[in-house]
Amino acid sequence: MATSIATPGSLTARSRRGALGLLAWLCGIMFFLPVAWMVLTSLHSEPDAATNPPSIGASLTLQGYRQFFGASTGVSPWPPLINSFSASLMSTLLVLVLSIPAAYALSIKPVRKWSDAMFFFLSTKMLPAVAGLLPVYLIAKNTGLLDNIGLLVILYTSMNLPIAVWMMRSFLSEVPVEILEAASIDGAGLPTVLTRIVAPVVAPGIAATSLICFIFSWNELLFARVLTGVVAGTAPVFLTGFVTSQGLFLAKVCAAAVCISLPVLIAGFAAQDKLVQGLSLGAVK
Structure with a gap:
């Protein structure tokens, strides 16, 4: 033996x-x-x-x-939570609508000097957010957009768009060119190619990009704290209201943090398989 x-x-x-x-x-x-x-x-x-x-x-x-939840104070957390969800969801959808065609043009159908365009997208993240706070505030004040959800949607879209373009370009680079050539031979236009061919192939990448952009928008505090008030205040702004001059109440702050963190945790758990696939797409040849 x-x-x-x-x-x-x-x-x-x-x-x-x-x-x-x-x-x-x-x-x-x-x-x-x-x-x-x-x-x-x-x-x-x-x-x-x-x-x-x-x-x-x-x-x-x-x-x-x-x-x-306002049992003793009478202040409801639902308006800030709804504001955060609305701003995060709408900005994420806008980011996808803008980033997928841009990434398609920079990867599958590369434009001239595409590397310069990619560097431009990346350079927009090099400026600290606080450096642009005052100009944004003055523009919002002069245009009457202070304390407005629409302003947050525009800001979150512009903040997340460079990241989304970089991520989606890496995902779209893995799409087989033969599939796109077959679709063009069959007479498929760009909208058809993007919605019926490219989107199903890079679905994990779209899910990963969407989740990351949603989390970044949900957690954003600086612009929401300065540019919103009673009407458009978001969940992170509402959380800062628990730190008062009377002191820091740890149990109440931790309870608020748990409740505000739950939406992104639930979204992460629901899309964890797509998130892992998307973040590892192209890692193994």
């Missing part, structure tokens, strides 16, 4: 895989611990949340969530 003897090379490879697996678990736990701690703190009362060191085994309560 033949017996297999483990060679030093196989043991070394197995040890290396085990060490990498352990390192991945440790990194995952390190990223997850702050979120778990935030959720646990949101379920504590304010005295238990403010203890130093924090009281892990304290009794749990939903008082922070009741305060977030």
Whole structure:
């Protein structure tokens, strides 16, 4: 009967895989611990949340969530949440409508000096957002767009468009040229090619781009804090309202942070397979 003897090379490879697996678990736990701690703190009362060191085994309560939904203050979080969802969704749709044809022109049907165009898109992200805050504020004030959702949609679209063009170009570069040539021979126009041929092939890339743009729009605070007020205030702006002159109430702030983070977490979990496929598209030849 033949017996297999483990060679030093196989043991070394197995040890290396085990060490990498352990390192991945440790990194995952390190990223997850702050979120778990935030959720646990949101379920504590304010005295238990403010203890130093924090009281892990304290009794749990939903008082922070009741305060977030206005049980004691009467302030509803639904208008800011709806504003954030509307601005994020509309800006993401606009980004896709603009970035897919642009990426198509820069990858499948490359225009002249396409690398210069790509650098221009990238250069728009080199300016710090705070540097453009004052000009944007003055323009919004003179045009009567302060405290307006439409202004946030325009800003979020312009902020996310360069990222979307770069991402979609990398995804569209993986589309087989033979499919597009066959479609052109059959007489398909550009709208047909984009909607019926290109879009299904790069669906994971579109999902990844959409999710990233939605998250960036949902989490944006600087412009929303300065350019909005009572009518168009977003969820992050509403969250900053929990830090008052009376102090920082940890349980209430953590409960608000959990509730505001849920939409993007749910979207991420719902599209996680497409997100992984999209972000890894073209990684393996």
